[in-house]
Every structure is written in C-alpha cells, then in structure tokens.
Amino acid sequence: MARARAVCNTMELIIIILFWSILSSALAGDTIRTHETFRDGDTITSAAGEFEFGFFSPGSSTNRYLGIWYKKISRGTVVWVANRDYPLMNTSGLVQVNGRGITLQMVDSSTEMIWSSNTTRSMKNPALQLLDTGNLVLRDEDHDYNNVEDFIWQSFDHPGDNLLPGMKFGIDLVTGLNRIFSSWTSVVDPSQGSFTHRLDPKGFPQFLVSKGALTLLRTGRWNGYGFKGLAKQSSNGIYEATFVLNEKEIYYRFHLINSTSAIMRFVLTPTGDSKILVWNDEEQIWTVYVSLLDTDCDHYGLCGGYGICRIKKSPRCECLRGFVPKFQEKWRTADWSSGCIRRTNLVCGTDEGFVKYSGVKLPDTRHSWYDMKMNLHECEKLCLKNCSCTAYANADARRGGHGCLLWFGDLIDISDYAEDGEDIYVKMPSSELVKSRSSRVQIRFIFITSVILVVLVSLIFPVYKKRKLHKEENLKLNAESVALTKLEHEDLELPSFDFKSIADATSNFSQEKKLGEGGFGPVYKGTLADGKEIAVKRLSKNSNQGLDEFKNEVSCIAKLQHRNLVTLLGCCTETGERILIYEYLANKGLDSFIFDNNVRNTMEWPKLFNIITGIARGLLYLHQDSKLRIIHRDLKASNILLDQDMNPKISDFGMARSFGGNETEANTSRVVGTYGYMSPEYAIDGQFSVKSDVYSFGVLLVEIVSGVKNRLFSHPDHNLNLLGHAWMSYKQDKLLQLIDDGVILEASEYLEVFRVIQIGLLCVQHDPKDRPVMSQVVLMLSSNMKLPQPKQPGFFMERYLLQADHFSSNPSLSSSNQLTITTLLPRE
Known part of the structure; x- marks a missing residue:
C-alpha cells in the first residue's frame, strides 16, 4: 500500500509539472487568451523576439508596472507602460483578457482594478498579441491579425x-x-x-x-x-x-x-x-x-514677436526691417523675449505692400489660415484686403507647390538658418517701402557708377604703351582691391582685422613664428593684444590660390559653424593683402601624427577613431546639414587640423564649391586637388559631387589605419598602390597585415578597425553610385549595422614607384605646392 501511494504521489507531481510547463510555454509565446492567467513574473515575446511584455520595476524603484521593452537589445529600455500613473506596490498584479478588453487588477485581500483598455466593442474570441513592431494589439482571434482595421485596441494609439x-x-x-x-x-x-x-x-x-x-x-x-x-x-x-x-x-x-x-x-x-x-x-x-x-534658435520665440534669430551672429536676435526693439534696455541685456514693434504703424486701406524674406523658417502658424488651391498672387491680394493680415507665404512647402498661407497677429519664432528655408512676405506701410526702394536705387547708382569708372580706366590705360605692363599690374591690384573691399562689406558676418595688428601679432611675420608653408604661402602663429592665439595664413603674390580662391574660402567658411570645421576669425585685405585669420590649433595637421612613426606610436585606437568620426560628422554637415551643400574637393590628412584635445577640424576651403537647392554634382575644366585623394570621375572627367569627398574620406580612413600615404605606398610582394593593397587584403581575409604596428590596440578593438577598413573600401568604390553618402557613413561608424560587401576601388592599379615619384616631382605636372594642391587637366 505504501509503495502504491508513493507511486501515485509521484504521478501527481509529474502531472503538475507537465501542466505548469505547458502553461508556461503557452505564455512564452506572443499571445494571451481568455482562458490564460497572466501574473507578475510571466512574459510574452513577439514572434521574432524583438520585444517583451510583462511586469517590471524601473531602475531602483520597487513599484511594479506593466509594459513593453526591447528583448534582443538594450534589455531594460522600456518603450510603453500601461499603468504609468497607477503603480502596483507589490507583485500581486493580474492581467485578464475578456470580451470587453484588457484589465490589470491587483489581487490580494481586496481585488482592485488598476488599469483597463476601455474598449467598447465586444469580441467572441479576444486575444492580446505583442507584434515585432512593439505594438500590443487586442483583436478577435477569428480575424486576420495583419489587418490593422481589425484591431479593437492597440498600444500604438496610446x-x-x-x-x-x-x-x-x-x-x-x-x-x-x-x-x-x-x-x-x-x-x-x-x-x-x-x-x-x-x-x-x-x-x-x-x-x-x-x-x-x-x-x-x-x-x-x-x-x-x-x-x-x-x-x-x-x-x-x-x-x-x-x-x-x-x-x-x-x-x-x-x-x-x-x-x-x-x-x-x-x-x-x-x-x-x-x-x-x-x-x-x-x-x-x-x-x-x-x-x-x-541650437539657440531652436528655442521657441527666443527673439519674440517680429524678431529673427540668426544662428551665425552674436547677439542672436535682431528685428525685422521696419521694426525696433519693444524694450531697448532689455535687448541690451540679451533679453529678447519682448520682441519688436513697428517703427511705423499700419494704416488699413493705404498704399501698403510687402517686404520679402528668403531662406527663413516660417513663424508659428497657430494664428494662421490656409487654402491649398489659391496661387501666390491671389494670396497677396487677399492679405492686402484683410486689415488683420500681417504676412503671407506659399502654403505648400514642397518645391513647385502652391497654395496660400496667411498670418494674423504677431510673427513669432522666425530663424534664418533652416535648411531649404522658405519665403515670407511681411506687410509693411508705404513709408517703409519707400525707404527700402530708395536704398535699392542708391545701391544701383553706386554699382553703375563703379562699372563706368572701371570701363573708362580699362580703356584709357592701354594708350600708354611704354607703361603697359606696369599699368596692367596696377590695374589688377586696383581691381583686386575693389573686389576685396566689396568682399569686406558683403554680409558675411566676418570681422576685418587691420594689417598692423596682424603684423604685431606675428612679430612682423618673422621666421620664428612660421608654422609651415605651401603653394598658397606661409602660415604663422600669432598672439593678439588680448592674448588670444591665432593662425595667420598670408597668401603670397605668386600663390596658386588667387583672388577667386581667397573669396571662395572666405565666403564658404564664414557661413559655416560646426565643431569639426576650423573657425575663421576674420580677414585682412589692406594694401592688396590677402590674409586669413583662423583659430590656432596646437596639434597642427593630422598628417604630422599618422605619417610620423615616432608620434604615431603614442596614438591609441580610441583617439584615432574619435578623429575618424569627427571628420565624418564635419563632412556630413558640409554635404547635408549646412544651409548650402558644400563639396570640399581637397580633403586630405594635411587639411585636417587637431586641437589640443585631438579633436579634428576640416580646413582649407579655397577649392570648395557650394550648391543650392537640389544640385548634387557639377563639371569643371580645371581639376584641382591632391593626387592620391581624387576620385576617378573627378581626376579624369572633371565631374565632382558629394561622392568625390566620400572617395577622399575613404582614402583617408585607409591611410589612418595603415600609417602610410596612398601615393607613396610600396610593398615587397607587389606593385599595387595602397588602395589596391587594402582591397587584396580584404579579399584574402588578411586585414591584419594592413594595420600599422604602431597603433596601440586592445584585443577587443581589432573588429572595430576591420570595420573601419571595410567602410573605407565602400567609400572608394570605382562607381560613385556604389559609394555611400556621409549620413550612411556616420551611421555605419556609430552603430553595429551589417555592412554591404565593397566592390573594386577606383584607381586600383599596379605602377612603378619611380614613375610615381617622377610625376610628383615634375614641376610641369604639379603646382608649386607639392604638399597640398595638384592641378591636372582632364582628358578631352
């Protein structure tokens, strides 16, 4: 009898264990049904295991909540909470699914409802399912769970x-x-x-x-x-x-x-x-x-009514034309919240008009009206007829769109830095319009007078044949001086330094202050009277960077502001000088680190990787996030400067080109840049785009990892260039041989280095269409996303180093600046 009783007890225990395992496996799926009990400690997981649903306590809290969190990654990152305002104080939570929806109850001495889905539709076979999107849905199990219309309730709606x-x-x-x-x-x-x-x-x-x-x-x-x-x-x-x-x-x-x-x-x-x-x-x-x-300008209403926030100016706020600060004293203390008021009030029914502002983020539209069928001319007439209307704009922000958008009341939260900025037409009294027109007439008169003078001078001077060469030189200097003076007065938000202060700062451009010299001229370290250290780039008279390049660099970089771009502090154009004043960067160029074996041996991989990601973010800003799309065209190691914390800053914008709107590429008959960094389509056909810079960035990645220049690379076993060597190393799964021994690497960092090499090879693929854009490169560097397989790089070739060295040293084939700028002619 005792033996039989023991056998029965064992069987009962087995049955209980089987029952709970079956119940447990049921709850381990992605669905809770009416006959199932779901308590604290139970979970369900979406079909592919992306998300998990159950009870949790956030951080150090002991309160219990019902929610959804990531299962595969970042476990503990909660994305949705059911009872966020009604926590459970213990583990007595119970979830039930019935014909009326979902309920969360606390079951102890007294049953109390904590939370409910509050559904009104009844269901025959209700089921609560967690989808791989992170959406928790309540549906009738008889219906298709892929049909959103059949969801009775879903967490995505709450x-x-x-x-x-x-x-x-x-x-x-x-x-x-x-x-x-x-x-x-x-x-x-x-x-x-x-x-x-x-x-x-x-x-x-x-x-x-x-x-x-x-x-x-x-x-x-x-x-x-x-x-x-x-x-x-x-x-x-x-x-x-x-x-x-x-x-x-x-x-x-x-x-x-x-x-x-x-x-x-x-x-x-x-x-x-x-x-x-x-x-x-x-x-x-x-x-x-x-x-x-x-940025500062993202703060709502920073400049108040009728104020405009200018991200590249200090102070940030200014009034729209025809408006003045409402409280001048507050504006002097950088309190702009009170905004601006009209200098001259509007008088409805008089000869009113509009002042156009381009490239702005339009003001708050809560006090606006729109009609998508009207055209802009009809919109203007409607605003003129309505005394309460203060401005109008195109209602459709897409290119080629139309419609009418009217504002009533103050214009608040305008900024001028938004990418693809829009046009707005602000209503103004006739007196302000007269001032504006008068100002434009004066500008036109000055311009026409200047043109006539230049024409007269150009006609008279050639008469004096004996002084022709001397006069032409004077004329050139005069034209450059006029152009430089005009440049100083353009709206570049760039300070102008006087020549004496720069000469004093550099000890009259002494040799002891010289940091280096290229084809453009020397660079000096200087110290201003207030103790601020600067770098002074003085373009020589024989520089390959002439007036156009100087103006290009000033106009480009003055409008750019990013932590990974060098800051241009000002310029000097006195007496025909072409001087640029930059922030001083203590660690000079990246080339002085990665190509110097003595210095490179002190570089740890995290520092190099930080430099790589910084350059990528700087390029992303130039290509996508700046107001104009900028293509650098001369990205290389010597044009990456490093501050005292080894943060990289892209420099030398003399060859850069800017695009507006949807422009992405262009052609040129004058190919400028540096041999070894230029993409094939640019060097051969003169076609450049953002993908040209991506190619240069890819070369730079391989150089940083290997510690050698692409152009001067040599190998005892073959005559491939550096890109060819990197490509063969990748194909043969021998990337370890590409990494410079001088780089200080932990064992866990090798995979990241291999990943950087693969990204570099993706950037230097022969076909520009195959190369990623910089937003994709930044994501590749900052995440562990799966990388595509690269194709053969451009300029994958064998060559004789003697010929390469002859090419680089031949003055007829390169500029006087053998370290920075190489000028090639594209094939006809």
Whole structure:
C-alpha cells in the first residue's frame, strides 16, 4: 500500500509539472487568451523576439508596472507602460483578457482594478498579441491579425514617451483620437512628466514640444520629406518619413528603409529633450542621431514677436526691417523675449505692400489660415484686403507647390538658418517701402557708377604703351582691391582685422613664428593684444590660390559653424593683402601624427577613431546639414587640423564649391586637388559631387589605419598602390597585415578597425553610385549595422614607384605646392 501511494504521489507531481510547463510555454509565446492567467513574473515575446511584455520595476524603484521593452537589445529600455500613473506596490498584479478588453487588477485581500483598455466593442474570441513592431494589439482571434482595421485596441494609439517606427503621431479627426507623447517624471518614475510632444491642429498643423502651457520648441512645416529647420531630414538611406494631412486624419510616421540595418526610436526625455536615437550594438548604448533642440534658435520665440534669430551672429536676435526693439534696455541685456514693434504703424486701406524674406523658417502658424488651391498672387491680394493680415507665404512647402498661407497677429519664432528655408512676405506701410526702394536705387547708382569708372580706366590705360605692363599690374591690384573691399562689406558676418595688428601679432611675420608653408604661402602663429592665439595664413603674390580662391574660402567658411570645421576669425585685405585669420590649433595637421612613426606610436585606437568620426560628422554637415551643400574637393590628412584635445577640424576651403537647392554634382575644366585623394570621375572627367569627398574620406580612413600615404605606398610582394593593397587584403581575409604596428590596440578593438577598413573600401568604390553618402557613413561608424560587401576601388592599379615619384616631382605636372594642391587637366 505504501509503495502504491508513493507511486501515485509521484504521478501527481509529474502531472503538475507537465501542466505548469505547458502553461508556461503557452505564455512564452506572443499571445494571451481568455482562458490564460497572466501574473507578475510571466512574459510574452513577439514572434521574432524583438520585444517583451510583462511586469517590471524601473531602475531602483520597487513599484511594479506593466509594459513593453526591447528583448534582443538594450534589455531594460522600456518603450510603453500601461499603468504609468497607477503603480502596483507589490507583485500581486493580474492581467485578464475578456470580451470587453484588457484589465490589470491587483489581487490580494481586496481585488482592485488598476488599469483597463476601455474598449467598447465586444469580441467572441479576444486575444492580446505583442507584434515585432512593439505594438500590443487586442483583436478577435477569428480575424486576420495583419489587418490593422481589425484591431479593437492597440498600444500604438496610446503612446508614452517613445515613438517607434510605424507609429502614427497625430490626430484622427473622425474619432477624435489624439496621440500625445509625454515624458517620464524621472528615469525611475514613468508617470506623466512635465513635457509633452503633440500635434497642434490650429491654423496650419505643426508639432510642438511644451512644458505645461509653455511652448519650448516648434518643428516647423512639412516639406515633403522632413520638417523645416531640423537636421538629417532629407533622403538619408536610413529611414523615410511621411506626413498625412486630409479630412480624416493628420499624422507623422517614419519607418526604417532596411529594418535589419538599424534600430531607431524617437524619445521625449524627462528633461524635455526630443531626439531620435540609434542603437550602437558594439558599444551597447543609444546614440543621438537627430536632436530637435540643437541650437539657440531652436528655442521657441527666443527673439519674440517680429524678431529673427540668426544662428551665425552674436547677439542672436535682431528685428525685422521696419521694426525696433519693444524694450531697448532689455535687448541690451540679451533679453529678447519682448520682441519688436513697428517703427511705423499700419494704416488699413493705404498704399501698403510687402517686404520679402528668403531662406527663413516660417513663424508659428497657430494664428494662421490656409487654402491649398489659391496661387501666390491671389494670396497677396487677399492679405492686402484683410486689415488683420500681417504676412503671407506659399502654403505648400514642397518645391513647385502652391497654395496660400496667411498670418494674423504677431510673427513669432522666425530663424534664418533652416535648411531649404522658405519665403515670407511681411506687410509693411508705404513709408517703409519707400525707404527700402530708395536704398535699392542708391545701391544701383553706386554699382553703375563703379562699372563706368572701371570701363573708362580699362580703356584709357592701354594708350600708354611704354607703361603697359606696369599699368596692367596696377590695374589688377586696383581691381583686386575693389573686389576685396566689396568682399569686406558683403554680409558675411566676418570681422576685418587691420594689417598692423596682424603684423604685431606675428612679430612682423618673422621666421620664428612660421608654422609651415605651401603653394598658397606661409602660415604663422600669432598672439593678439588680448592674448588670444591665432593662425595667420598670408597668401603670397605668386600663390596658386588667387583672388577667386581667397573669396571662395572666405565666403564658404564664414557661413559655416560646426565643431569639426576650423573657425575663421576674420580677414585682412589692406594694401592688396590677402590674409586669413583662423583659430590656432596646437596639434597642427593630422598628417604630422599618422605619417610620423615616432608620434604615431603614442596614438591609441580610441583617439584615432574619435578623429575618424569627427571628420565624418564635419563632412556630413558640409554635404547635408549646412544651409548650402558644400563639396570640399581637397580633403586630405594635411587639411585636417587637431586641437589640443585631438579633436579634428576640416580646413582649407579655397577649392570648395557650394550648391543650392537640389544640385548634387557639377563639371569643371580645371581639376584641382591632391593626387592620391581624387576620385576617378573627378581626376579624369572633371565631374565632382558629394561622392568625390566620400572617395577622399575613404582614402583617408585607409591611410589612418595603415600609417602610410596612398601615393607613396610600396610593398615587397607587389606593385599595387595602397588602395589596391587594402582591397587584396580584404579579399584574402588578411586585414591584419594592413594595420600599422604602431597603433596601440586592445584585443577587443581589432573588429572595430576591420570595420573601419571595410567602410573605407565602400567609400572608394570605382562607381560613385556604389559609394555611400556621409549620413550612411556616420551611421555605419556609430552603430553595429551589417555592412554591404565593397566592390573594386577606383584607381586600383599596379605602377612603378619611380614613375610615381617622377610625376610628383615634375614641376610641369604639379603646382608649386607639392604638399597640398595638384592641378591636372582632364582628358578631352
């Protein structure tokens, strides 16, 4: 009997274990059904294992919440919380699914409902399922789970602080559903915090970040691919976004172009920062890809009504033409919030007109009206007829679009730095228009008079044949002086230094102060009277960089502002001088580090990688995020300067070219640059684009890793150049032989170096279409996304070093600056 009882007890235990294992395996799937019990400690996982749903405690908190978090990566990063404002104090939580929806109950001495999905539709076979998008959906199991229309309820319609790919961000005008994102109170408290990110449908719809009733940030208008004023919104090969505006709904949504290449999310932090994050799998951290609050001018209404924020000027704010500060004393203390008022009030019915402002982020549209069918001329007439109308613009921000957008009331939150800025027409009284017209007439008169004088001079001087050469030289100097004087007065926001102060700073350009010299002329270290250290670039009279290059460098770099671009402090054009004054960078050029074996032996890989990513971010800014698309055309190691903290800064913009609008490439009959860094299509056919700079960047990556110059590389086993050697090393899986022994590497860093080499080879592929753009390169460097296989590089060739050296030393084939600029003629 005892033996039989023991056998029965064993069988009962086995049955219980089997029952719980079956129940446990059921809950380990992606669905909870009506007959299943889901308690604290149970979880369900999406089909591909991307997300997990269950109970959790954030950080050091002991409170229990029901939510969704990443399963494969960044475990603990929560993207949605059900009971964010109603935490459980213990582990007694119970989730139930029934014909009326989902409920979260606390089961202890007294059952209490904590949270409910509040669904109104009834279901026969309800099921709660976690999808691989991170969306928790309630549906009738008899219906197709792929059909969004069959979802009774979904977490995507009730967001917290995260916007995931595929989520709609906006308003359903039929049901009244408004998807508003709100921050956590703190990193350990998911309850609704102080900050919200929402769509405001008043006037022309726009997205706002607010703290209570106070607006902190405004995204601007949708232009067909992104929001005005935000960086990295153009086509970037990483994600695509849409903005829907119709009679039924208004919403924004983004999705990844390749879901396997990157993991991204939009988050509103407890401090009010709204930004897109990318997961870096190698470093196991989230990195910032786009931040909505990036500059001073992103702060809402910084300059008040009728003020305009200028990111490249100090002070930041100024009044629109025809307006003056409302409180002058406050403006003197950098308090611009009170804004500006009209110098002359509008009188409705008089001869009013408009002043056009181009390249601006349009003002707040909450007090506006729009009609997508009207043209701009009809819009102007309508604004003139309405006494309350203060400005008008094109209602469709896309190129070639039309429509009418009118403002009523003060114009607030205007800035001039937005990429692809728009035009706005501000209503002004006739007296201000007269001043504006009078000013334009004066400018035209001065211009015409100057042209006549130049023509007369050019006709009279050749008469004196004996002094022809001397007079022509004087004429050239005079023309350059006029051009330089004109350059000084252009709106470049660039200070002009007097020649004496520069001469004093450099001890009258003494040899002891000389930092180096190239084809353009010498560079000196200087110290101004206030103790500030500067670098002085004095273009010589015989420089290959003439007036055009000087003007080009000044006009390009004066408009650029980025931590990885060298800062131009000013210029000097007195007495025909062409002098540029830069910030002084203590560690000179990158070439002095990577090509010097003694110095290179002190370089640890993290420092080199920081230099690489800094150069990439600087190029990304030039190609995409600056107001104009800039192609450098002479990117190389000697043009990367390093500050005292070894942060890289791209320099020498004398050969740079800028593009506006959608221009991406051009042709030239004068190929300038440096042999070894030029892309094939540029060196041979004179065709350059952003992909030309990408090629140069790829060469630079291989040089940094190998410690040798592409042009002077030699190998005992073959006659390939450096790119050819790198390509063969990659094909033969022998990348270790490419890495310079002088680089200080930890064992864990070799994979990152191999990855950098592969990125470099992707950048130097022969066909420009195969090369990535810089936004893709930055993502490749900052994440662990899968890299494509590179194709054969351009200029993959065998050559004799003797011939290469002869070419580089032949004065007829290169400029006088053998270290910086090589001038080639493209084939006919």
